[in-house]
Amino acid sequence: MLRILKSFAAVGIAVGALTAAAHAADIKIGFVVKQPEEPWFQDEWKFADIAAKEKGFTLVKIGAEDGEKVQSAIDNLGAQGAQGFIVCTPDVKLGPGIVAKAEANGLKLMTVDDRLVNADGTPIESVPHMGISALKIGEAVGTAIADEIKKRGWDMASVGAIRVSYDQLPTAVDRVQGAITSLKAAGFPEANIFDAPQAKTDTEAALNAATVVLNKHADVKHWVAFGLNDEAVLGAVRASETVGIAPENFIGVGIGGADSAINEFKKPAATGFFGTVIISPKRHGYETALNMYDWVANGKEPPALTLTSGELALRDTYVQVRKSLGIE
């Protein structure tokens, strides 16, 4: 009898394990990003894929560059029987529409990187979000630039700063504001900071915006640049090269640390792209995907707001910094 009971118990455990596995296999989670060609988002997807493999759920990756594509991506996920999705939207003002669409399709919703806003511009707090500590990371950018200005012995009063801006995105505003705060605290004159509004958040748009500033102030010899990400700063660096500014006269510090920055650091000679504050695609990809999985599978709601940190890296330190962040 005892033997029979024991074997029943064994079967019970095996069936339990099978049910859990079958359950994970039924789970489908979407990961929708605004700029699938940007290395940062490719890295997010890469780490989300690792979470999917580990837990055994299906990850559906969708690039959605505009509002219409976001809407159809959500309908598509609903039609495929997904239970939830994570999104970095091309426009945070789509917030209320995205929330409504997710609800209509019975999908759990979480945001990453860019937080949805209400019609009045305030964040939609009911949607769990993971973003970066934008002000703090921006401050680290500004400090790195100010330190390097001093190291190169430039006269602060005659240095020009390019603020590559994308003011329709709150996290972008905070990032550049942080940089300005640190620069000013280090004695950088506000009047020397020139706005270069980019039409899109890619390198080409930043190049165009920065070129206008550089042409307007052709008498300035020493330049620095900051923006919302590596692409923004790389655009400013490319613009400086086009107008003939030497790398030693330019200090650009980005935010990101994915391939856009790495490829620049790998060039045989240093460019004006001096450094980047590396943020974690592992946390933003792997952790958000796990959070969503836990929500769907176990009913555990993700934290309402998670803000991740960053770490400054230069040409000769980025390999080490990436390793220490577990993203090598």
Ligand code: FCA
């Ligand atoms: C925004 C930017 C990306 C990346 C992310 C964390 O979405 O557009 O480049 O910096 O925040």
